[in-house]
Amino acid sequence: MWLPVVGVLFGVLLGLLTGASVPAAYTAYLLVAVLATVDTLCGGAKAGLQNEFDDALFLSGFLMNLVAALSLTFLGEQLSVDLYLAAVFAFGVRLFRNIAIIRRELITRCKYRKRL
Amino acid sequence: MKKQQKVFIAGLCAAAGFLVINNIDFSSESSARENKDIVELRKTLEEEQEHRQKLYEHIREQEQLLERYKTEQKNSREEAMEEAVANLEEKAGLTKRRGEGVTIQLTADTKVEETADNFIGPEVLRKLVNELYRFGAKDISIEGERILETSAFRDIDGEVHINGQPLSGFPITIKALTDDPKAVHNQFMVSDSWEYLTYEQIAIESSIEQELVIPAYEEVRRVRFMEAAEED
Structure with a gap:
């Protein structure tokens, strides 16, 4: 349980120390990338709880989602249409569904333990 | 996991x-x-x-x-008319003109006593003026009398009259306004008038002036044999 927290801390620290900043023009890309990452994390957590975790699925899902979302954003910028919103919407919906599933799973597990 | x-x-x-x-x-x-x-x-x-x-x-x-x-x-018609009038007055010699030109001074030869005989005749003056015009003079005055197209050179009782005014005698100053004073000066030096005046024992002095003033014609111009054309 502590490894994800360490990972997040490491990422934050890296970001702070490198002081890397993304130009304003790429804010949409960054946003989509963050959403894809969080979505994959939630998906991974859900799969882990349901004992369905698969490395290949996890990694390929993350990469494919990321590439698709970034491509959509790029296409949107070329067409001057906010196409990245499609990715944001899709990720957002799936994120909340996954969170709901994780919540139910955790609650079920808690109830199961109490019964034992 | x-x-x-x-x-x-x-x-x-x-x-x-x-x-x-x-x-x-x-x-x-x-x-x-x-x-x-x-x-x-x-x-x-x-x-x-x-x-x-x-x-x-x-x-x-x-x-x-x-x-x-x-x-x-x-x-503004008034302005246009005024402009036209000023233009015409200038052309008619009713305005004072200034510029570069030639001054010719005619004096009696000191060796010869001045008599009525050797005084310059009106025809000589007329010839001189015509020659000056031919050489490129634009405006001419003789002894302060502006010469116009209608100026009369007359001999009245042995006295030369220009524009009705008698010439007082020698010296006579003739001023000619021109764009090219040097040319007028040079051409005058070899002109018939020069030759004739010399022959008449009259000393001639011609000089180029940078600033010359030709007075305006002061009389009222009388127009004869001319009528205003009526517009259709």
Whole structure:
């Protein structure tokens, strides 16, 4: 349980120390990338709880989602249409569904333990 | 959970943290500053636009004024007529003219006593004036009398009269206004008049002047044998 927290801390620290900043023009890309990452994390957590975790699925899902979302954003910028919103919407919906599933799973597990 | 899974999760968490902190870092301080800048810029832009608007109005006003002046000037018949009159007066010799030219002074030869016989005749003066005109003189005056196309050179009782005014005698000063004084001067030196005057024992002095004043014709011009053409 502590490894994800360490990972997040490491990422934050890296970001702070490198002081890397993304130009304003790429804010949409960054946003989509963050959403894809969080979505994959939630998906991974859900799969882990349901004992369905698969490395290949996890990694390929993350990469494919990321590439698709970034491509959509790029296409949107070329067409001057906010196409990245499609990715944001899709990720957002799936994120909340996954969170709901994780919540139910955790609650079920808690109830199961109490019964034992 | 397998070790590999944990590593994947941790790596993704790190990536998420990195991206988020990047985004936060980017959107907190700098965007606030940018917003402030944008507000300031908008304000300046608005001010400048107002300034521009005022300048445009000013320019429009000035243009209208200019247009009005132009039309007024165009419409003003009086002004046009005055201009035409001034132009005609200048052409008719009713105005004073100044410029560069040649001054010719005729004096009796000191060796010869001045008599009525050797005084210059009107035909000689007429010939001289005609020659000067031919050499390129534009305006000529003899002893302060402006010579016009209608000027009369008359011999009245042994006295030469120009424009009805008698010539007092020697010396006689003739002034000729011209664009090329040197040419007039040189041509006069070899002219028939020069030869004739020398023959008549009259000393001639011709000099080029940078600033010459030809007086206006002071009499009233009488126009005969001429009628105003009526417009159809």
